[in-house]
Amino acid sequence: LSDRLGGVFDRLTKQGALTEDDVTAAMREVRTALLEADVSLPVARSFVKSVTGKATGASVTKSVTPGQQVVKIVHDELIKVLQGEDAPEALRIDNPPAPILMVGLQGSGKTTTTAKLAKRLKDREKKRVLMASLDTNRPAAMEQLAILGTQIGVDTLPIVKGESAVQIAKRAKQQASLGGYDVYMLDTAGRLHIDQVLMDEVQAVRDVANPRETLLVVDGLTGQDAVNVATEFDEKVGVSGVVLTRMDGDGRGGAALSMRAVTGKPIRFVGLGEKMDALEGFDAQRIAGRILGMGDIVSLVEKAQEVLEVEQAERMMKRFQKGLFNMNDLRNQLEQMQKMGGMGSIMQMMPGMAKMAKQAEEAGMDDSAVRRQIALINSMTKKERANPALLQASRKKRIAAGAGLDVSELNRLLKMQRQMGDTMKKLGKMGKGGMLKQAMR
Numbered sequence: 001l002s003d004r005l006g007g008v009f010d011r012l013t014k015q016g017a018l019t020e021d022d023v024t025a026a027m028r029e030v031r032t033a034l035l036e037a038d039v040s041l042p043v044a045r046s047f048v049k050s051v052t053g054k055a056t057g058a059s060v061t062k063s064v065t066p067g068q069q070v071v072k073i074v075h076d077e078l079i080k081v082l083q084g085e086d087a088p089e090a091l092r093i094d095n096p097p098a099p100i101l102m103v104g105l106q107g108s109g110k111t112t113t114t115a116k117l118a119k120r121l122k123d124r125e126k127k128r129v130l131m132a133s134l135d136t137n138r139p140a141a142m143e144q145l146a147i148l149g150t151q152i153g154v155d156t157l158p159i160v161k162g163e164s165a166v167q168i169a170k171r172a173k174q175q176a177s178l179g180g181y182d183v184y185m186l187d188t189a190g191r192l193h194i195d196q197v198l199m200d201e202v203q204a205v206r207d208v209a210n211p212r213e214t215l216l217v218v219d220g221l222t223g224q225d226a227v228n229v230a231t232e233f234d235e236k237v238g239v240s241g242v243v244l245t246r247m248d249g250d251g252r253g254g255a256a257l258s259m260r261a262v263t264g265k266p267i268r269f270v271g272l273g274e275k276m277d278a279l280e281g282f283d284a285q286r287i288a289g290r291i292l293g294m295g296d297i298v299s300l301v302e303k304a305q306e307v308l309e310v311e312q313a314e315r316m317m318k319r320f321q322k323g324l325f326n327m328n329d330l331r332n333q334l335e336q337m338q339k340m341g342g343m344g345s346i347m348q349m350m351p352g353m354a355k356m357a358k359q360a361e362e363a364g365m366d367d368s369a370v371r372r373q374i375a376l377i378n379s380m381t382k383k384e385r386a387n388p389a390l391l392q393a394s395r396k397k398r399i400a401a402g403a404g405l406d407v408s409e410l411n412r413l414l415k416m417q418r419q420m421g422d423t424m425k426k427l428g429k430m431g432k433g434g435m436l437k438q439a440m441r
């Protein structure tokens with residue numbers, strides 16, 4: 001994608017805001033990239049439409065191209081859609097024994113994922129887990145789960161020949177209660193395609209077990225088809241979350257976006273191999289990078305935004321050199337301190353300033369002090385902020401009262417502003433000699 005976008009934007013060297021034409025051209029490429037990553041067509045379309053609205057008029061950071069800027073916007077939006085609002089890993093497994101129903105097509109990775117997840121619950125959350133295979137069509141599938149169980153040290157429900165899936169589910173529930181298990185997992189049979197028999201069976205099992213979580217296991221390489229599968233299972237059985245398997249393969253992972261956009265269900269985990277510990281919590285950032293396939297551009301744009309902050313800092317320096325340091329500047333510095341959990345970044349960059357910041361810290365400049373000082377500045381008028389010399393007794397009283405603080409605290413703030421202003425001015429003069437410029441690097 002990055003190459004192609006580069007082509008589109010090579011001719012555009014101008015900076016400033018993204019025009020509609022810039023965005024439209026880039027979005028054609030983004031759409032193609034999404035389709036190549038196996039995102040389904042309607043999802044790709046609606047995604048592009050929503051991003052187009054957001055990107056048009058967005059400003060382009062100096063030192064990156066409009067194409068790169070668009071990629072960043074697309075990337076951020078992708079993460080937003082993929083992430084959703086729910087905590088992805090939080091399985092509802094309170095109230096033991098909590099049933100977890102695993103559903104999906106044959107070969108999607110249900111049995112493997114059941115065992116991986118059981119291991120994870122056992123190792124990380126110290127849960128006692130019971131697994132049961134409901135795959136009555138294929139005795140080998142039941143064996144498969146039993147073998148995995150032995151391997152990871154998780155109990156499986158003993159196999160009884162001739163039982164129906166519903167009968168097994170009932171027995172698992174009973175056994176889980178009697179045996180004091182925290183969780184029991186039902187690994188259902190899959191079919192190659194969705195059909196009525198499969199859905200009827202899964203529904204019957206659901207009604208018996210009343211699962212706390214119904215996890216749909218989907219092959220991450222299936223692409224377009226994955227959406228139909230997800231929609232169907234969600235309508236017929238009700239799905240609470242998705243597990244994408246085979247994300248270790250070379251697929252682009254577009255199924256993740258389709259899945260999230262169409263069903264609105266959170267992707268809980270991704271399978272990254274055949275081994276029992278190859279299961280990870282869903283990481284939207286990683287998948288987004290994979291779908292667009294250009295992590296380096298994204299970090300480049302992030303870098304550029306850092307540059308922007310330095311430019312802002314330089315602009316402030318110019319003010320200081322002229323001896324300008326009013327309450328707005330002070331508030332700026334205080335807010336930076338808050339943001340960074342320490343001294344302001346400009347202070348850090350200026351020789352001599354680090355010492356002063358340390359003095360401030362020693363003088364009791366903790367978080368709450370900074371908050372109070374900002375409150376005082378906020379209760380000044382615009383004029384007062386720009387010109388603190390205006391502050392006479394009556395104004396001081398009003399301001400302190402407005403912030404709910406003592407006048408003595410306001411006096412300390414004013415003293416600090418004057419001292420800092422003086423220091424800034426001195427440093428600013430030195431700065432003309434080039435020393436400060438160096439410190440800014």
Ligand code: GDP
Nearest residue numbers: 106107108109110111112245246271272273274
């Ligand atoms: P089921 O029919 O849905 O129960 O699918 P299985 O759990 O039996 O898995 C089918 C095949 O896919 C097995 O060979 C698994 O080892 C393999 N498999 C499952 N999950 C993954 C995964 O995340 N990555 C890879 N590479 N293979 C997987």
Ligand code: MG
Nearest residue numbers: 110111135141
């Ligand atoms: Mg299976």
